[in-house]
Amino acid sequence: MKLSRTVAYALQATLQLAETDSQSPVPCSKLAAKGDMPERFLLQVLRNLVTHGILRSTRGVDGGYTLVRPAEQISLLEIIEAIDGPMDSRLPLETEVDTSFQENLKEALASVTSAMRQQLADIKISQLVTKSSSTPRPGIAPSPHIAATSLNEASVPVRQGS
Structure with a gap:
């Protein structure tokens, strides 16, 4: 399965918001800078996630984005289908x-x-936050944030058989 760059940015931003574990809105500029993503493009991605009920947008000086639900209730499938369709x-x-x-x-x-679809629905953002924060990568100091380009490196459990 190949994920589009747009989906990778959506997953990265959602992971970053889940890692903040805060109800304080995070500005798009901060998400873009920490995830090494183009801000203008990320803004479009975030708006799409708001439209699909995954993120909440808050306007104003202290505005930004937060998760609508806990990371334990947001699946990979939701994010992928919010961006790329069913x-x-x-x-x-x-x-x-x-x-x-x-x-x-x-x-x-x-x-x-x-x-x-079932496997992607079973994988929750909270599982990826734990893995991205605790899995050191060779030659890279552990970081609470993973770059959008490293989503291919995230280990995702795959069931064998049925």
Whole structure:
């Protein structure tokens, strides 16, 4: 599974907010600076997360962003689908393959997509905060924040079998 840069920024910002463990709003500029993300682009990402009920936006001098719910109640799936839309297993309409093969392929892809959605729904932001804060990376001093480019390094539990 490949995550878009937009999803990586959304996950990074959400992790940063979960790590603050505070109800005080965090400005976009601070999230962008700590996560090494472009502020103007991050602002669009954060607005999308507000629209989907994951973050709360507070205006004003002391304004910024906070999580709407505890990190234990926000899943990876919610964030990914808030940014990229629902995960699905549709085939291109112009697929020129045998109809029975196409049906079998649709069925197999639907099964894989369902399993992936369930696993992503089971992984909560709080689990990633704990891992990102406590897992030292070779050659890098432990930090409470992970860079957006290092999300690929975050270990995520994967279930084998069914």
